[in-house]
Amino acid sequence: MTKGHMTPEAFLSALEAAGHLTSEAVQRALSVQAATSHPVDIVMRELAFMPDAQLAEAMALFCQCDCCTVIAGVDEELLERIGTVFAQAHAIIPCQRQGDSLRLIVADPFAFSTIGAVSYLADLPAAISVAPRLLIDEFFRERAKGQNSSETTDFQDSAEAEDVDRLLDIAREAPIVKFVSRILQRAVDEKATDIHIEPLEDSIRIRLRRDGLLDTLEIVPKFNAAAVTSRIKILSRLNISERRLPQDGRLRASIRGQEVDFRVSVMPSIHGETIVLRILDRSNIRLDLAALGYQPESMATIARIVRRPNGIMLLTGPTGSGKTTTLYSILSDINDAKSKIFTVEDPVEYRLAGVTQLQVEPSIGLTFATALRSVLRQDPDIILLGEIRDPETARIAVQAALTGHLVLSTLHTNSAAGAINRLREMGVESYLLAATLRGIIGQRLLRKACPHCSSHPAGIRCETCNGAGYSGRRAVYEILEVTEPIREAIGRDLIQSEIENLAIKEGMRPLAQQASELVAAGMTTIAEVSRVVDLQGE
Structure with a gap:
């Protein structure tokens, strides 16, 4: 079954088709979930529609994966890396790898961002098993008893805290998701060719390359950097835990009903990871x-x-x-x-x-x-x-x-x-x-000189070129x-x-001759030609 068909809505419809829920119960569950944003298993427990164990079995059957009744083989090293706070909050337990994949025990098999985040941190594809949330909660309670109380919630170093914050932001699918989507949409709407996301000392600068030149779109607080970077890495199928080496990837986004591809380059710098997205908008x-x-x-x-x-x-x-x-x-x-x-x-x-x-x-x-x-x-x-x-x-x-x-x-x-x-x-x-x-x-x-401006395009502000004096290339x-x-x-x-x-x-x-002819015809300006063409060398 594809990810597109593995949704809480489809799962509840399957329960209705199997006679486990009435249509009224399905609508009630969907309404509660929409209002609370809670995972479907928590909603079902709150509404007392199905016992935890039976619900876990049903979700495993729907997702065509195993149902876990005993938690064993936990990957303690990876659990420490993602942080017990994150793992417990999202009811996810990493276990030892099986072949070329990482086994994850989850209470919510529809939490694709959470599963994807841990998968990328481990640099392995995930194979999930569904367990009742109560079983996972009990695992973390027993684990906490066996540890020194001073270690139960403290992070051992800032790097781990940064990883957890990043994963939490990705998993929440809220402000950061909307922010990244808005940047992608603005870039496509404004016919940009590249998006530059650049960490500065105390902020992030976002610039768009339009008609060959970079313009600042906005500057946002630095504390958003890790979350923005992680969101783009997840979309591009990159390793979110790797911050020392350059990475290249690709993502596809739906912008106003059109599929747009982006080529992604991530590179470390002294202030954080800088990202450049090349827009490959075939419709444009x-x-x-x-x-x-x-x-x-x-x-x-x-x-x-x-x-x-x-x-x-x-x-x-x-x-x-x-x-x-x-x-x-x-x-x-x-x-x-x-x-x-x-x-x-x-x-x-x-x-x-x-x-x-x-x-x-x-x-x-x-x-x-x-x-x-x-x-x-x-x-x-x-x-x-x-x-x-x-x-x-x-x-x-x-x-x-x-x-x-x-x-x-x-x-x-x-x-x-x-x-x-x-x-x-x-x-x-x-x-x-x-x-x-x-x-x-x-x-x-x-x-090209903007046709809606006067003969001095740079001094005229119009809606077509936003005062740049040029429109298109x-x-x-x-x-x-x-x-x-x-x-x-x-x-x-x-x-x-x-x-x-x-x-x-x-x-x-x-080149220089043809460029001069374009200036004479009023199609561009001598300033633009001088910027692009070496009039002396060519």
């Missing part, structure tokens, strides 16, 4: 080159490049320059039933129908290079490689192009011609580059098509500046 993305700002003649050049039966096409630019979105837009244009298309990414940012998509997992040895080798054995026609990061991946990409495949990928370089030097630095010989490169796009994203780019003269130049080891000059003669419009 148009995989359309024209919508990105590409002109018809540019789209014709790209189409000519990718209609070649083999070779490599690269997108270059810094992080956040829209490379992946442009690649997917190109891929969506050539995606048809006659081609076998694979993507190898970290992570998979968009879903495309009819495309086989693979996410790399370096922690288990599934790197870009190993994944690409496997893909080549799957009879592909077109391969989208999220990024060429190392010499091994570069060599395999070249090999794929030489053996009849079209490879689309990205590189972190400042210009289109700079990609050639970067691949040379990775050990790819010039003659192989000349044989395989088909085209290189250098791209940046410029904020568009691509500014240069396309280096590898023509025969350029191919010969690459093979002769010509330097970057010589290749750039030759490309301009062959029809390439440099």
Whole structure:
């Protein structure tokens, strides 16, 4: 049974269907639970609808797990870590592991946040057993008698207290849950690309990256830091007890009826853990080159490049320059039933129908290079490689192009011609580059001047741009098509500046030139171009 069907409401309905409760009793129990937020077993006891032991058996049967009548094999070390105060308050007892899972004895099998919190603290999946709450209460009473009274409620150090506070906040599912949900919703509503949650010395600063720039959303008291961090870790399936090492995860949230994915990065800092969430809102993305700002003649050049039966096409630019979105837009244009298309990414940012998509997992040895080798054995026609990061991946990409495949990928370089030097630095010989490169796009994203503002956008406050003077972004780019003269130049080891000059003669419009044209057309500002494009170097 899935978690979505394991709810107190579904359980009570099952009891009604089995003849153990009347419909009136079910409605009464639901009303009391809604008013008190008590677990269903406590509500049933208060209403005297069913004895504890019988109720535990019924819940175990409904949840398809064991019913526990004797508490044994307790994991004392883990119990100390989560704290007896927490464990007793939530009627949960960790026991020794069974195989690859942690056995938890619980009174409320529907307390998913509590179970999840302890599971993550143990870094093991949980296998639950249901026990009557009275049995669990008796266990803690007897345990307290055997301990020194001074040790029954005191925490041994601040780290344990912090763990317990964090777990309690997560388990309560109240203010912190609403706070995190509100931040996620605000970010999506305001079309942000990233959420930054940054612990400062005495507060937490929350910032959103919109149109490439960070703006402070709000500053909240520091005492909320542990709870906010834990909530996000739980949602991202990260280890809430690990605060010394960086962690990466992913979460999915329902925002106004739409499923939105977030890529999560957690990193320790001197003031606590800093969190960055990259928003992967597929509903807000148009995989359309024209919508990105590409002109018809540019789209014709790209189409000519990718209609070649083999070779490599690269997108270059810094992080956040829209490379992946442009690649997917190109891929969506050539995606048809006659081609076998694979993507190898970290992570998979968009879903495309009819495309086989693979996410790399370096922690288990599934790197870009190993994944690409496997893909080549799957009879592909077109391969989208999220990024060429190392010499091994570069060599395999070249090999794929030489053996009849079209490879689309990205590189972190400042210009289109700079990609050639970067691949040379990775050990790819010039003659192989000349044989395989088909085209290189250098791209940046410029904020567009708000059409609802005057010619001095920064001085006008309007509802569309909230006084920023800019609304939305568009691509500014240069396309280096590898023509025969350029191919010969690459093979002769010509330097970057010589290749750039030759490309301009062959029809390439440099980034700086196109950006200047956008300023002249009133589509952006010289200040924005100066911020994004190196007008002297490019």
